[in-house]
Amino acid sequence: MKEDENKKEDPLKVNRRHFFSQLSVGIGSLALGSLLIPDLFKGGGAPPLTQPLGIPHFAPKAKRVIYLFQAGGPSQFESFDYKPTLRKRMGEDLPDSIRNGQRLTGMTSGQDKFPLMPSATNFKQHGQSGTWISDYFPHIAKIADDITVVRSMHTEAINHDPAITFFQTGSQISGRPSMGSWMSYGLGSENKNLPSFVVLTSRGKGNSQGLYSKLWSSGFLDSKHQGVLLRSGKDPVLYLNDPDGLSRSDKRHLLNEVSQLNKMHHVETGDDEIESRIAQYEMAYRMQMSVPDVMDISKEPESIVKLYGEDCQVPGTFAANALQARRLAENGVRFIQLYHQGWDQHGNLPNAMAGQAKDVDQASAALVQDLKQRGMLEDTLVVWGGEFGRTNYCQGKFDPADFGRDHHPRAFSIWMAGGGIKPGLNYGKTDEFGYNVIENPVHVNDFHATLMHAMGIDHEQLTYKYQGRRFRLTDVAGNVINDLLA
Helix, strand or coil: CHHHHHHCCCCCCCCHHHHHHHHHHHHHHHHHHHHHCCCCCCCCCCCCCCCCCCCCCCCCCCCEEEEEEEECCCCHHHCCCCCHHHHHCCCCECCHHHHCCCCCCCCCCCCCCCEECCCCCCEEEECCCCEEEECCCHHHHCCCCCEEEEEEEECCCCCHHHHHHHHHHCCCCCCCCCHHHHHHHHHCCCCCCCCCEEEEEEECCCCCCCCCHHHHCCCCCCHHHCCEECCCCCCCCCCCCCCCCCCHHHHHHHHHHHHHHHHHHHHHHCCHHHHHHHHHHHHHHHHHHHHHHHHCCCCCCHHHHHHHCHHHHCCCCHHHHHHHHHHHHHCCCCEEEEEEECCCCCCCHHHHHHHHHHHHHHHHHHHHHHHHHCCCHHHEEEEEECCCEECCECECCCCCCCCECCEECCCEEEEEECCCECCCCEECEECCCCCCEEECCEEHHHHHHHHHHHCCCCCCCCCEEECCEEECCCCCCCCCCHHHEC
């Protein structure tokens, strides 16, 4: 009996032949993994993905995003959320049962009364979808069946800086990577001669909140993923052009020498940011040729100028940036972010918002139409909206001819078009006062999850390890709103 037991192989003992046969399989697997995922064996931020970066988790509906961000918080009551009850009850105090003790800003928390104020303009239904759109946006009204209006957006942030930061990075506290950076990190670039993430800014006539580079920062991701701000004028990128007397061949030679020094430094330190610096030098070199060509709209036909409006020929305007966004999308830029300032109407709203809407209305609609006629809308996701909405009561004095609205994060509207989003849909609903969401709420985290899903990304899988934990754009929340997806 003892002899038979001794013949049984101890599971913890492995003979020499078995060891080397298994070792060869393991080494082969590691080699294959290193080919598929070059960063697999790097420390720190190696992503726990099931496939290499640059490959979507599933078939994407959209290849790129153009985000028309309206900084300052456009009023939903003068844009896309029609509330006739406010006109019927104009001047009445907002019922406590509706406000329900919700947080107010310091600008209205001291008011004794909260008099209801109807829209400063009229609304009409448009398209087969019957979408209610205010008279401030006659051009967007013409594309009512191409867009989906979400009237049930909500957020926690009630002040501009944390609210904008939250929309752009998924956190109210600065320091996290922006949406565009996450897209660049997860999907890479489609054009080696242009950045995968580009930012354009414009300013309206209204009260403007500041914009900061942290909104398009790569945060703790490699700096090669941060947004590149393109300026208006003859020098879109500062310090991109060579100084006088330096030929292109001299520049190439200089970059080669600098690259060799950086590679030596990388071998010594193992700092991955050095590789990012090398890549950025090379990108800047290629951009010297590609950016001027992309930014040159002089060859656009008259029909396009007419579509976007004469302002598209004025550098730095929203219309010019919208046209540039289409050109950048055509050239493979993954994420294009437009910021238009001036929507913070705490006073003089009837005049200020009318002018602000005129700045963006035609070009916003033109962008959707232009993409559609080129066959690009189906794989380009266009988003239009701000960081929060406005109150249904007036701030300060009650004067229908001259009033303002305070910040309101609990219910506001945005719209989306193309890129796998159902067209002509009206999603979500607010109460008759437009104060609370009562149907199909969409949180900022849900918005991010849905946007990433349209791009073929599982928002729970695209993560990055930093300071001992894995981060993602949606943090620990967010659900894909499948009802919005085509």
